[in-house]
Amino acid sequence: MALIATVLIIAFLLLEAFTGLENPYMGMFVYFAFPGMLIFGLLLIPAGAWRVRSRFRKHPELGIPRLPRLDLNDPHTLKLSIFFILASVVFLIVVGTASIKGFEFTESTTFCGELCHVVMQPEHTAWSNSPHAKVKCVECHVGPGAEWYVRAKLSGLRQVWAVLTHSWPTPIGTPIENLRPARSTCEHCHWPEKFYAGRQKIFYHYAPNEDNTPREINMLIKIGGTPKTPNAMGIHWHIGREVTFIPGDKKRLTIPYVAVKGKDGTVTEYMDPSKPLSRDEIAKATKRIMDCTDCHNKPTHIYYSPGEEMDRNFASNTIDRGLPYIKKVAVELLEKPYASTEEAVKALDAGIKDYYAKNYPEVAAKKGAAITQAIGQIQNIYKRNYFPKMKVSWKTYPNHIGHFYTAGCFRCHDGKHRSPEGKLISKDCKLCHEVLGQIQENIPTGKKVSEFVHPVDIGNEIYKTNCSECHAAGGYDVPGGGKH
Secondary structure, eight states: OHHHHHHHHHHHHHHHHHHOOOOHHHHHIIIIIHHHHHHHHHHHHHHHHHHHHHHHHTOGGGOOOSSOOOOTTSHHHHHHHHHHHHHHHHHHHHHHHHHHHHHHHHTSHHHHHHTTHHHHHHHHHHHHTSTTTTSOHHHHHTOSSHHHHHHHHHHHHHHHHHHHTTOOOSSOOSSOTTOOOGGGTGGGTSOGGGOOSOEEEEEEEEOSSTTOOEEEEEEEEOOOSSTTSOOSSSTTHHHHSEEEEEOSSTTOOOOOEEEEEOTTSOEEEEEOTTSOOOHHHHHHSOOEEOOGGGTOSOSSSOOOOHHHHHHHHHHTTSSOTTSTTHHHHHHHHHTSOOSSHHHHHHHHHHHHHHHHHHHOHHHHHHTHHHHHHHHHHHHHHHHHHEEGGGTEETTTSOOOSSSSSSOGGGGTTTTTOBOTTSOBOOOOGGGTEEEEEEEOTTSOTTOOOOSOOOSSOOTTHHHHSOTHHHHTGGGSOOGGGSOO
């Protein structure tokens, strides 16, 4: 058993080294099953020898002594001893190499994301398309140091059991309660003193109309205060101060209580009057110190709405914007319920082809290649953001950055949270960003815009109603906010 395991380990290690072949299931055998088989085989040798010797010692006439004799003057004993020493060295080298490689394997994204492919497919797919696709899972989920490594592996045993017994939850619940604090992981690269005062960003959007009309918002995002100093203003002010809050639900979609500690140590408390907490409830509640992940709660496992994905494809010219109503049609088809990915792929292909055949036969004839390419991209959108087996879609896990599809910033900055002294947590948009310019079908060409203009005139509702109440109405992506 030990010999067969050794041969298999060496053979597969050479195969991996020379071919570059990486497979999560091969890794499981090479770094776990075969070394286990090797060690078990080696343990059987002394166990078997002891068992046989004990049986022989029951017969005194055989003259078997209590302990074995090692006479190296005996040529046979000498040969066996040399063989045992050499074999032990070989086995130790093989086991040592497999152990080191096994440790590296457990720290790899292949192990984290592909070994349990059904369970982790949504997270692994989102990670591979994220800004952190070059960052290993363990660098955020575990971080450096032996303490958190041991914690992660012990926690992983429950996950292994869930996979073996097919008892994993669908979808996997968030937020992860035992995740290491962001200050011990994220801030190894993104420390507060690094943030700059502002960043100009252009957002490209396209209307869900016949022409897929381009829209553009040129915005200055106020990231922090003075460059390379602790933040005194802007978005990252929140981690420059000690901000504590009590979430109103497990997913932290509501925040009824906020406390801010000033530089002089005084604490100012803010409460949502529609969900007031008593002093006793505040004292008993679990309070959380705000860190990066309370806003950047999806820094890597990002799922995009169909509307966002279509905008990105238009901006990169991977979908022809000249196809009438392609954004509207694609979003509506993507948001339909499908039992499996295979069913969705077929329905998207048939639905888009049927739409143009019935409504735009000339376009279907002239732009057949563009329609085919668009179908391929739209099918990929589904594969990146919808996972029926795990009951996961782009809307399963709320993203607290911004405030378009979820309350996000408005969980606190709703203009309602008030302190006993009468201070309000402001809902003023210009606290975080300023509009430098905007291009839209309802804005005259060349007109200078300094405040956001909604594509449809909704009056004062733009200041009273959260964006997400329309744009994620009923939990679906509603391009243009639906029928106002």
